[in-house]
Amino acid sequence: MIDLLLLQALLAATPILLAAVGEILTERSGVVNIGLEGLMLLGALAGPLFVDYLKYKVGAQVPDPLWPLLAILASAFVGIVVGLVHGYISTYLAGDQIISGVAINLFAAGAVAYGIQAYWGVAGYKQVPDWAKADPYVVATFALALAVFTWFLLFKTRLGIVIRACGEDPESAFNMGVDVNKVRLLATVAGSALAAVAGAYLSIAYLSVVTKEISAGRGFIALANVVFANWNPLLAIAGAYIFGFFDALSYWLQTMGVGRYEITRMVPYVATLLIVAGVMGRAKPPRALGKPFKRE
Amino acid sequence: MRFQTASAVNIAAALVMAFAVGTALMWISGYDPLSSYSAMLITPLSDWVYFxxxxxxxxPMALTGLTFSLGLRAGLFNIGAEGQVYMGALGAVAAAYLLGGPAVLPLAFAMGLILAVLWSSVPAVLKIWRGVNEVISTIMMNWVAYWVTIMAVSTAFANPLQPEESVKVPEPARLTPLVPGTDFTAAVPIAYAAAFLVLIFLKYSVWGYRISVSGYNPIAAKSYGIKPERAVLVAFALGSVTAGLAGVLQVVARPPSYSLARNLANVYGLGxxxxxxxxxxxxxxxxxxxxSIFLGIMQEGARHMQIEAGTPYEFVKVIQGLIILFLALQLLRK
Incomplete structure (x- = not known):
């Protein structure tokens, strides 16, 4: 039973890891995106909706194993579009990043509820068909590899130094010939795409359902994980696994018949609060985080 | 941190752009934009009952709007109103469970507000004591509140006669419609009066001034002898009073149910x-x-839109998200 719990924790950790790694990339470049929750929601809807449309409305012939991949790509595409909007607001327009992020969350909450109703004609709940489902362990492995890759990118390559310079000291980066806003925009787009893929994972791999509340706070747990990991993708693996463990534990306790369902569902949120409160003192965010860069 | 506010021009532009994008979205998904907007915005104004x-x-939106505004004043991004509304409603239901008769009403306000303030004290204390970002802590508290309230209304406070809702506020303790045949109860004047009190508080009280100064510039505030931590605490507490009030009123002053739905439908999303x-x-x-009146019109209009034009109710939320997005686009940090 315990080994099953640990495997379940890995699956529960995956969306948080994907979104957190993306957000670390974004925040290391100096942009905050608190719209992760909304991006997850949009991604969770976009993938299944796109492949359903392609299969039934367009009548496209696609080899079966490709459907989930197409779904994930569709979600990533939506993430890229939203990331471009948020990135553009946060860089060239020097807009308010927090308000923009909140707008993404509010818009997504409405758009997903509306989209499920408008497309499938059902209120807020749609099963994902078997042919569109992806193997959650494949995505979980991808997420782990991606975290290691992002760590390597950020700390062992020249590009990583450039990205981090934009987040720490954009003035100097600019004087060294770096196009700060362009780097930030691209980092935001990449981070948003990953958050949307995390959403696709929820709907087509992990939960096999699209609902209007499918993200259930995971976007914000991912934000908490960024702080916990001190903006380091490798530590984010540990963080995501701890958060995932509590998520899985809540379901595990439920199947074991321990405690009431509602109490066990609170576990991940309470754990997140306690963990963030515990590590907050030593968190060291990028110095220029959330501050738009303007040439003097 | 400083948040900028929008000008009237910003707001007008955001509304125009949001409705324009909304038109495109409706057109793509096969609904008629013209009849939808007409049902959403004109119909509620065409009849007193609708208005x-x-x-x-x-x-309730005015009250939770005050919560967020008070946070902004103190430099906080307090998105915990949602959970505090649940707590307010839960307190009201608990009062209905514990007592009978008209005494339920004062107890509902007392318990609802106390629960909401207690709920907000967690992110407030974590912020002051550990520097925990309130965005994360308030969202986590919202989810805990969600499950606490769901559990309470499906166990102790469940209504044996109606499985969909909690125990009801007894009739003598209800704030019934001031205009018969409508939903217009004392909740509306109470909410607007609360806004007026908050205005007086912010403009003329010492604490209101302290909150504004420490939100605007915490370092300057310190040099004037103002403790920003205390301003944070006051802004959180006062914000939770208005949010809790929204929750209480949704239970004691909202026909026809005068109870809390099992799925929290009558409080969900208000924060x-x-x-x-x-x-x-x-x-x-x-x-x-x-x-909030504008949003109320849209909310009421959404019902008519669904009936008259067949456009899903949820569409108004899409428009609201777009409005904020286009506002963010214009709020340039100086």
Missing amino acids: LSALAFSA FDGITAAMLGRGHPVGVVLA
Whole structure:
């Protein structure tokens, strides 16, 4: 039973890891995106909706194993579009990043509820068909590899130094010939795409359902994980696994018949609060985080 | 941190752009934009009953809008109104469970407000004591509140006669419609009066001044002998009073059920609507009330839109998100 719990924790950790790694990339470049929750929601809807449309409305012939991949790509595409909007607001327009992020969350909450109703004609709940489902362990492995890759990118390559310079000291980066806003925009787009893929994972791999509340706070747990990991993708693996463990534990306790369902569902949120409160003192965010860069 | 407020031009532009994008979205998904917008915005104004119902919708949004506005004043991004509304409603239901008769009403206010303030004290204390970002802590508290309330209304406070809702507020303790045949209860004047009090508080009280100064510039505040931590605490506490009030009123002053739905449908999302109201209302109590009336009209209109044009109710939330997005686009940090 315990080994099953640990495997379940890995699956529960995956969306948080994907979104957190993306957000670390974004925040290391100096942009905050608190719209992760909304991006997850949009991604969770976009993938299944796109492949359903392609299969039934367009009548496209696609080899079966490709459907989930197409779904994930569709979600990533939506993430890229939203990331471009948020990135553009946060860089060239020097807009308010927090308000923009909140707008993404509010818009997504409405758009997903509306989209499920408008497309499938059902209120807020749609099963994902078997042919569109992806193997959650494949995505979980991808997420782990991606975290290691992002760590390597950020700390062992020249590009990583450039990205981090934009987040720490954009003035100097600019004087060294770096196009700060362009780097930030691209980092935001990449981070948003990953958050949307995390959403696709929820709907087509992990939960096999699209609902209007499918993200259930995971976007914000991912934000908490960024702080916990001190903006380091490798530590984010540990963080995501701890958060995932509590998520899985809540379901595990439920199947074991321990405690009431509602109490066990609170576990991940309470754990997140306690963990963030515990590590907050030593968190060291990028110095220029959330501050738009303007040439003097 | 400093948040900028929008100008009237910003707001007008955001509305125009949001409705334009909304038109495109409706067109793509095969609904008629013209009849939808007409049902959403004109129908609620065409009949007194509809308009009073729109005002009834505006009351809780004005109150949660005040929560968010008070946070902004103190430099906080307090999105915990959602959970505090649940707590307010839970307190009211607990009062209905514990007592009978008219005594339920004062107890509902007392318990609802106390629970909401207690709930907000967790992120407030974590912020002051550990520097925990309030965005994360309030969202986590919202989810805990969600499950606490769901559990309470499906166990101890369940209604044996109606499985869909909690125990009801007894008739003598209800705030019934002031205009018979509508949803317009004392909740509306109470909410607007609360906005007026918050306005007086912010403008004329010492603490209101302290909150504004420490939100504007915490370092300067310190040099004037103001403790920003205390301003944070006061802003959180006062914000939770208005949010808790919204929750209590949804139970004691909202026909026809006078109870809390098992799935929390009659309180769900009110905290987040308040963010929209606060942003549109420029964080100013009067603006928040006006914005909440506008949102109330949209909410009431959504019902008509679904019936008259067949466009899903949820569409108004899409529009609201777009409005805020286009506002963010214009709020340039200087």
